[in-house]
Each structure stands twice: as C-alpha cells, then as structure tokens.
Amino acid sequence: MQPRSTEPCGAQRLTASLSPLSTPTETELPAPYGLWMEIASSLPQLIASRQLRSLWQMPQLSAGDLSGREELHLAHLVLSFLTMGYLWQEGEEGAVKVLPRNLAVPFWEVSQRLGLPPILSHADFVLANWKRKTPGRPLEIENLDPIISLPGGESLRGFILVTLLVEKAAVPGIKVLRSRKPAGARVRALPRCCHLSAQPLTVYDLISLLDYVDPAVFYSVIRIFLSGWRDNPAMPHGLVYQGVSEEPLAYSGGSAAQSSVLHAFDELLGIRHSAESSESNAPLAAFLHRMRDYMPPPHRAFVEEIQRAPSLRQHVLSSGNGKLCAAFNQCVSALTDFRTHHIAIVTKYITTAAAKAKAGRGEPADGAGPPPGKPPSLLEAKGTGGSHIFRFLKSVRDTTREGMISA
Numbered sequence: 001m002q003p004r005s006t007e008p009c010g011a012q013r014l015t016a017s018l019s020p021l022s023t024p025t026e027t028e029l030p031a032p033y034g035l036w037m038e039i040a041s042s043l044p045q046l047i048a049s050r051q052l053r054s055l056w057q058m059p060q061l062s063a064g065d066l067s068g069r070e071e072l073h074l075a076h077l078v079l080s081f082l083t084m085g086y087l088w089q090e091g092e093e094g095a096v097k098v099l100p101r102n103l104a105v106p107f108w109e110v111s112q113r114l115g116l117p118p119i120l121s122h123a124d125f126v127l128a129n130w131k132r133k134t135p136g137r138p139l140e141i142e143n144l145d146p147i148i149s150l151p152g153g154e155s156l157r158g159f160i161l162v163t164l165l166v167e168k169a170a171v172p173g174i175k176v177l178r179s180r181k182p183a184g185a186r187v188r189a190l191p192r193c194c195h196l197s198a199q200p201l202t203v204y205d206l207i208s209l210l211d212y213v214d215p216a217v218f219y220s221v222i223r224i225f226l227s228g229w230r231d232n233p234a235m236p237h238g239l240v241y242q243g244v245s246e247e248p249l250a251y252s253g254g255s256a257a258q259s260s261v262l263h264a265f266d267e268l269l270g271i272r273h274s275a276e277s278s279e280s281n282a283p284l285a286a287f288l289h290r291m292r293d294y295m296p297p298p299h300r301a302f303v304e305e306i307q308r309a310p311s312l313r314q315h316v317l318s319s320g321n322g323k324l325c326a327a328f329n330q331c332v333s334a335l336t337d338f339r340t341h342h343i344a345i346v347t348k349y350i351t352t353a354a355a356k357a358k359a360g361r362g363e364p365a366d367g368a369g370p371p372p373g374k375p376p377s378l379l380e381a382k383g384t385g386g387s388h389i390f391r392f393l394k395s396v397r398d399t400t401r402e403g404m405i406s407a
C-alpha cells in the first residue's frame with residue numbers, strides 16, 4: 001500500500017466550498033480499508049483480466065470506522081468505482097443484477113451518511129477524484145492525476161481532468177454568485193469573471209477534450225462504466241443491493257448534468273428548464289431537475305438558494321439600463337455557446353463514434369485496455385444519465401437562448 005499522503009485533492013471542495021482550488025485533504029483511506037484502496041488502485045488491470053468479480057469473497061467491512069466528510073467522500077469515490085467496475089466488467093450484455101453485500105452494505109452506509117445516491121456520480125468521478133502531481137504547482141492538466149481510474153488509459157485521465165478544468169474555469173463566476181455585492185454589480189462582474197464573453201475559457205476547456213480523449217476509446221471502453229441502472233435498457237429492472245433491499249433499486253449513471261455549475265448559472269440568469277415551460281419539454285426538464293438529487297447536499301442547497309433569491313433578470317429588466325442588459329445578455333449568450341459546443345462534442349463522441357464502431361472502424365488506441373464485451377449499442381441514443389440525448393441537449397440549449405432580454 002502507498003503511504004498516506006497529504007497531497008491536495010478535490011474531496012474537500014465538496015464540503016468546504018464550491019471551489020476546486022481548496023486545501024490539502026486525504027487521498028488514502030485509513031488502515032482498515034486498505035484492501036478497498038488496493039483493489040481500486042488496480043481497477044483497469046483487474047477489469048482487463050476479468051478478475052474483479054472474483055475478488056468479492058473478501059470480508060464485509062462496516063463503514064463505521066470512517067470519520068469526517070473527507071474520508072467519507074473518498075470512501076464513496078472508491079466504492080463507486082469498485083461498483084461500476086464490478087457491474088460492467090463484462091460489458092452491457094454481461095451486467096450483474098445483484099451487487100454483493102460486502103460491497104452493497106458499506107456503499108449504502110457511506111451514501112446515507114453523505115446524502116448521496118449509492119452510485120458513481122459527477123461528484124465522485126470528477127470533483128473528488130483529482131490530486132496534484134507536485135504540490136504547490138498550478139492546477140493544470142500536466143500537473144494533475146485522477147486518484148482512482150477505470151479502463152481507458154490516457155483518454156480516461158483526459159476525460160476526468162478536462163471536465164475538472166471546465167469546473168475550475170467557472171470558479172470565478174461562482175465566487176461572484178456567492179458574493180454579497182448588489183445585483184447590478186454582480187451582473188457587470190460576471191462576464192469578465194467567468195471569461196464568459198470575450199474569452200470563453202470554459203468553451204476552450206470543453207473543446208480541449210479533442211486533444212486528450214480518443215472518441216473510439218470513450219465510446220467503446222469508457223462510457224459503459226458511467227452507465228446507471230435507471231432508464232437503461234441493459235438494466236431494465238435496476239440493481240439489487242444485497243443486504244440493503246430485496247427489491248431492485250434504480251439510479252441514473254454519472255453525468256456532468258449533475259454538476260452544480262450550470263444549474264447555478266441557469267438559476268441566476270432566470271433560465272428555467274421548468275416542467276411548466278411546455279408539455280413536450282416537461283420530461284426533459286424533470287430529468288435535469290432530478291440530476292440535482294445526485295449532487296452533494298451543500299451543492300444542491302447552493303443551487304436552491306440562488307433559485308430562491310430575488311430575480312436578477314427582473315432587476316435588469318426594471319433598471320432600464322442598456323449596459324446592464326448587455327452584460328446580462330453576454331452571460332446568456334456564453335451559456336448558449338457552451339451548450340452548442342457541447343452538442344458538437346456529444347455528436348463526435350457518441351453518434352460518430354457509434355457509427356464507426358458499427359462499421360468496424362472504431363478500434364480504440366493502444367494502452368486504453370480492451371473494450372468490455374462488444375461495443376455498447378443499447379445506450380446509443382441515451383446519455384449515461386439516461387436522457388434522450390439530442391432532444392434533451394437541444395431543448396436545454398434553446399431554452400437558454402430564450403433567456404436573452406430583448407432590447
């Protein structure tokens with residue numbers, strides 16, 4: 001086992017603040033949980049050699065010796081990765097229907113204590129899952145590594161870390177949201193702070209995925225491990241958590257739709273993907289809202305606090321101030337741009353990659369590990385969160401655009 005480290009990582013962000021730039025915390029679990037950590041640190045190899053499932057003869061541990069939210073978040077990260085590996089080791093056709101009790105019971109206990117669902121979420125995959133290679137050096141991709149990995153080699157690393165950098169790019173904007181400045185000052189500060197206007201950094205970060213993540217690896221190797229057991233044709237009846245519930249339980253898979261950042265900006269700008277918006281959009285809006293149940297409770301509370309605050313949009317409208325209106329519209333337009341670029345990314349990484357895999361032209365690059373089973377086909381039209389991808393993403397983008405204030 002590696003020595004306990006005081007290396008900075010992301011778990012503290014989940015409790016102390018919404019900033020990923022926070023101070024040192026745990027990247028190793030305490031001694032009684034050494035075996036979990038040991039298995040988790042060899043996941044790609046254990047999955048590639050189809051050995052992970054046989055490891056579940058190990059003793060059942062209680063989560064009772066975990067103390068403090070940092071340790072609990074790290075345990076949730078570790079158990080969620082073990083669960084996804086265990087479940088999807090053989091691909092979508094070989095998924096198990098029962099999670100054994102030595103995994104299910106502690107995962108359930110940790111999840112209950114944190115107020116998180118017992119499945120891998122964005123908070124596990126990205127927010128809690130990073131460390132600096134060299135302490136004190138900048139938070140840049142070259143100086144970062146995930147704490148726990150799954151198959152996918154460098155593409156998996158890039159997918160986790162680029163997503164983290166999108167979150168980081170939004171931090172100055174989140175700070176403005178949390179500040180006590182008057183409404184007008186916040187609207188004026190936002191475009192500059194978020195680099196939302198002249199330099200849409202979040203968009204640059206998003207499209208830098210193309211430099212780090214091979215679409216064939218994403219589609220054939222990585223994606224299945226993020227898939228959940230709700231609205232997923234490969235797991236139509238959910239998953240039995242042995243020792244927890246005799247009935248199968250259904251949870252959506254990991255998705256950046258569970259990030260609090262976009263939810264927070266939407267609420268601030270009064271962009272309501274609400275069920276009332278139109279009848280056909282109602283299920284899509286409901287999906288986005290349901291994703292809030294997968295956020296750490298402090299993040300959910302933060303989004304709800306913005307939702308309850310007096311309407312910024314109303315303030316801008318009634319001010320009759322043209323410059324304020326323009327600043328507001330810059331923010332809305334930056335969010336629309338982000339979503340348009342995201343749709344292009346999704347097309348490349350799912351639709352085009354699926355077509356290539358079907359035509360036998362989607363061989364993952366060396367070093368990514370073998371795909372678990374045949375290329376997945378059941379989730380071709382759905383996201384890992386379970387949404388109907390393009391109908392959902394386009395509707396969210398179009399509602400954003402409608403948030404502009406007309407002159």
Ligand code: HEM
Pocket residue numbers: 162163166167206209213218254255256257258259262339342345346349350382383384385386387388389392393396397
């Ligand atoms: C390979 C790259 C990516 C793919 C294939 C992808 C795919 C998807 C899909 C299919 C959805 C629909 C919800 C679901 O069912 O999961 C979604 C939603 C979302 N994704 Fe991504 N995504 C990628 C990268 C990213 C990155 C790097 C971010 C940045 C944080 C991001 C942010 C979001 C957000 C915020 C949503 C919710 C919809 C919205 O608010 O516009 N995605 N993504």
